Amino acid sequence: MPELPDVETFKQYLMATALHQEIADIEVRSRQMLQKVSAAVMRRALRKSSFVTARRHGKHLFVKVSNGKWVMLHFGMTGFLKYFKEPAREPAHSRLDIAFANGYHLAYDSQRKLGEIALIEHPEVFVKEKKLGPDALDPHLDVDRFKKVFQKTNTTVKTALMDQKRIAGIGNIYSDEILFQAGIRPENKSSKLVEKEDIHRLYGAMKEVLEAAIRAQADPAGFPADFLLPSRQTDGICPRCRSYLESATVAGRTAWYCPVCQKQL
DNA sequence: CCTATAGCCTGACGGC
């Protein structure tokens, strides 16, 4: 699930529910989710503290603790957050449970355990160490910088879009949507896009798709009618021209596209 | 350096 729009929605959710409440205790349900930190250290860092704010870079969520530390949450393919009170409401694969003094809980759920939880000094240092590219919605990421990212590579445009070291936040699902909105096939060479001046449309589509998805809180039910994503399956139909969608393996993932609306350069 | 590919982990689904 979690690409940029999803993680942005998690951030807003966390900030609307879980800030400024004393943390009574935490329970690490799956040790393997913790990166370079023991459950004991994590517990010591959070107990009696509270969360004060949150920020996001790409698919990473950073939650600031009142003692100055930050908790880093990455959601893998299946992660999400859930704020709840009744124990019966705890999600099925809760890997970290944070119990607040007011009786509520915040659960980090990850069915496939492909995510990561860490305790870090500062998000900026983390981003630098991970060599993450600029966030896809960073205002400083203008079209010229975007262009540079795409011209100096020999890979496909979908692969480049999903490479977190080039631009952070886009994964398999949203790269399909962005390429559909830009009218470009996923297996086109990235550098060719720059030659052919299609790069401006790709840039515009990226910003528009991600912003629209955030407005819909990453819920497909609220997506614009011309979005490809809800049709992304066998026998799926293009929302524009009604052709059957096609799929191909690109970057080891399944790409869906409209053979009529998306051109081969 | 660059790019492509297995492997990690768990569960849901379709076909037999």
Next chain:
DNA sequence: TGCCGTCAGGCTATAG
């Protein structure tokens, strides 16, 4: 019903 293969909205370590 049960079993098996396949696939899944991510990323890393490795090979070429």
